[in-house]
Amino acid sequence: MDDKLELIIEAIIFSSDHPVTIKELLSVLNEYTYKDIRTALENLTLRYQTLKRSFHLVEVAEGYQFRTKKEFSPYVQKLYLSSPYKLSTAAMETLAIIAYRQPISKLEIENIRGVDCSHTIKVLVEKGLVRVVGRKDIIGRPLLYGTTRRFLEVFGLKDISLLPEVEDITKSDTSAKTGLESKEEREHERID
Numbered sequence: 001m002d003d004k005l006e007l008i009i010e011a012i013i014f015s016s017d018h019p020v021t022i023k024e025l026l027s028v029l030n031e032y033t034y035k036d037i038r039t040a041l042e043n044l045t046l047r048y049q050t051l052k053r054s055f056h057l058v059e060v061a062e063g064y065q066f067r068t069k070k071e072f073s074p075y076v077q078k079l080y081l082s083s084p085y086k087l088s089t090a091a092m093e094t095l096a097i098i099a100y101r102q103p104i105s106k107l108e109i110e111n112i113r114g115v116d117c118s119h120t121i122k123v124l125v126e127k128g129l130v131r132v133v134g135r136k137d138i139i140g141r142p143l144l145y146g147t148t149r150r151f152l153e154v155f156g157l158k159d160i161s162l163l164p165e166v167e168d169i170t171k172s173d174t175s176a177k178t179g180l181e182s183k184e185e186r187e188h189e190r191i192d
Contacts, residue, residue, distance in 0.1 A: 002032075002036070005029070005032060005037070006040045006044055009040050009041065010044060018061075018065070019060050019064055020063050021062055021064075022034065022037055022063075024063070054072040055067060055069060055072075060156055060157065060158055061152035090113075090117075091120050091124060094109060094120045094121065094124060095130065095147075097109050097112050099163060102146035103145065104144060104146075105142040105143065105144055105145070106118070106145070109145075129147065129150060130145050130151070131147075131148050132144065133146035
């Protein structure tokens with residue numbers, strides 16, 4: 001394998017502010033094949049797994065990006081305390097509902113949460129985590145919402161199928177609110 005190709009790919013990924021797709025690499029490195037680039041990415045990923053570094057190369061949102069390893073992320077987060085993705089509990093609940101139930105209408109989200117979600121959905125759209133993915137085929141043709149590629153980047157997911165199962169979330173933290181319980185369950189909790 002061409003060491004120069006690995007170095008070029010490493011430089012491109014390092015300098016990018018978003019996950020770099022193989023398609024993007026092919027457009028820049030047209031003298032190489034898909035297989036060459038894929039092999040170079042696999043080699044780089046393995047190399048960074050074996051090196052004692054604070055970061056690694058990961059496949060996320062259909063592309064590749066250098067990411068800080070989990071054990072070092074608390075230190076990096078201290079530097080960026082005012083994260084542009086700091087979300088309220090309501091926004092996290094709404095985002096969880098959209099992620100797990102997409103495509104979903106505003107009315108369906110509100111039926112689950114039991115409150116108006118207009119502002120929360122607007123915030124999620126503005127932050128680029130949610131987008132309109134279509135219209136529901138019923139009277140009024142309400143908008144349907146789904147997650148974006150940026151959502152995958154922020155949450156470190158290769159694709160939406162890698163979201164943890166709802167059962168896994170509730171088992172790991174039974175007190176955590178996933179935003180997936182019904183309005184009746186939340187009202188029952190308030191009464192208890």
